[in-house]
Amino acid sequence: MKELAPMKELMPFYQAVDNPAALGRSITHKKVIGTLCSYAPEELIYAAGFHPMRLFASKKEIHLAHNHLQTYCCSVVRGVLEDSLSGHLDFLHGAVFPHTCDSMQRLSDIWRLKGRYPFFADVILPAKMNTPSANAYMAAVLTRFKTDLEADAGITITQQALADAVHLYNRIRSTLSSIYAHKSKYPASLTNRDIHALVKGSMLMDRQQAADLLDKVVRRLASADPAADHARTWGTKRLILSGSVCDMPALYDLFQDTGAAVVGDDLCTGSRWFEGLTDEDDEPIAAITRRYARRMVCPAKHQGLHTRAAHLVEKAQSLKADGVVFVLLKFCDPHAFDYPYIKAFLDDAGIRSLVLELDDSQDSLGQLATRIETFIHMI
Amino acid sequence: MTRTIDKENTKIAAAKKMRDIMTTYYLDALSASENNRQVAWITSGGPVEPLVAMDIIPVYPENHGAMIGSAKMGEDLCSKAEEMGYSTDLCAYARADIGCSVAKGGPIGGLPKPDMLICCNNICGTVLKWYEVQARYYGVPLFILDTPVCHTGFFPETAAYVKAQITEYIGFLETATRRKMDMDRMNQVGHLSLEGQKLWQQVLRTTAHKPSPMSAFDAFFFLALIVTLRGTTTAVDFYRELIAEMNDRIAKGISVVPDEQYRLLWDNLPVWHRLKWLSKKFSNHRACLVADTYTSAWCGAIQYIDPDNFLDSIAQAYTRIYLNIGIDQMADQVLDMIQFYDVNGLVMHSNRSCKPYSFGQMDIMRIVQKKAGIPVLMLEADMVDPRSFSESQMETRIDAFMEIILQRGATGRGGQ
């Protein structure tokens, strides 16, 4: 499987992923606003005429961030701060911080006090996603954010612009969902790394371009001979990844090399970003709020006591997964708190799992290889 | 102007009474079910007053965590949670509590089983996850009071959201107890709560006197009542006596650190398992930790409380607390304290357990160095888990820091 070169439709995604900063600098027709998590209301940013771009740690050596964050901080927060302080993100017009975990909360403060960019906004989302008062508050927060964007852009975001943005994002979401579905049905039709490139690339590149390119990928996949794909899936183990940010292409390769296909995920850099559509016939802010309320929560948000575990079990069963791999980042509290109970749910359902505690910046996965191989051979 | 004071005299007499009150409180809580009383576990920053008004016994896992730390049982109980799959990097209060629930160990044999859980996230996101864990374990209802962080301000939508939740909170308690809230009683409790907080503030402010009649180490101890018995006459009466004792000490010139020469401010939670050691260490340098940012959090929102409109006003008071604001506002409060207590230096505990308290500390440190011009010491430790504590390293760093303070002399104060 590995020797297959990515199909040509995927090349722009690979290019975007390879050097996000170069891509950021190349976007000159719009101001770029960095986003830090899947709760960033990108439709609003887009509708205001900005280019929303997800920030990933570039994994350069840490020098400057050590002056702001102690050693027990996750590599995402530390890495993104390093990139900002070192000037690596100087193409940004600003950034938006949705409230999620404690580490992000303080990164927002540190970032704001540094004041490197003209635009800055906190989007202080509720921690609960399951009550009417929290949903009402969420809609008010989104409205405030809309006003912040308008003030900076010097425009009024029309209902039409918002509706168009919602439509565009729905296109991206539904194509990514169908690509995931295809990968699950024909695991050899795309490599694991292709999936990573597609999702991450879509978070970085111009959204119109991403939507058009994703359409092409879907068409190309549809025209391929499923029988040929199917033959190549023989013996493949089916995996689901669960965690926060999983920005380690080498890890995806490692699964591939061991003969395992990633057929689904519950990741902030995966399904949680694109699952669920925004109702297009409703008032956009209300519709965006509703999508967040319905969408699978990140563990920094509350939506019931068993929601995440039940969701993962159901996903594993419906995708006929052979196993679940928790890709947890070191020092990530919300995910570390959920891990034991979710694992127990998987155990009860007879689904095997493996937990990897990773550092986003770690290049060598050598020590993990043996554990991963053992797990994959066992399932 | 050295005064020799009989060692026994420097002990604070109220400490014994405080211990008795806490013992009675825990005995009551532990025998709650035999007396047909309900127990609610609540986070330390949560609004306890409605519980008191409804005659529900509030229990604080964080206070219990502090007891576990002081009793040096932290490592054992944390390891228990780690065996259950919880990462060593999680808050040690949460780990110790989760471990203790299963092991039924700890200094008092575990906390009484909760009938309900009240989680207010104004201190951190950890409590949300921790209380979810306990809600699953005990199978009891969980109420989450979500207090959005005030990075730069308190917005109308935040006020409306938290107010709505205060109403939901009362409704939750009414369902749990199958009783209506008695609003007169609620008002009484509200008045007592505010009075208790004002008295607590007075207790803390006695240390502005030179020499200081008590230290932050004493404040860490006396804090338990304003946390657990806020809204009761017990807390009010006790703090009145404590203030009287402090004033008496001031009148007699009794200082907690013999021959106090230097005054320091502490930031972050205490290192519960090393309180004695640290206190001795600083006092050997004739330095008194006169105040801290932690214990003052329980009187930091007094300005927002309206005793005649208590329930409405606590929406703001419980949201705008020390940890739930931006680090620039936290730095301002630190600077105010430096001025008010007239200190020579700031000691910051970089606490592995508590990310919202510790991240941003380095920025606060630089603001303080720049604006107040006093030396700052950053100590790496953990409030409960002793495994990341290196006594020799700590000793060297404190000695070096005190050397700098000494060279600057007693005049090098932030307040001057």
Ligand code: SF4
């Ligand atoms: S990886 Fe975890 S700790 Fe880090 S920013 Fe994401 S949720 Fe927060």
Ligand code: SF4
């Ligand atoms: S120590 Fe910090 S992380 Fe732990 S419960 Fe307290 S505020 Fe939360």
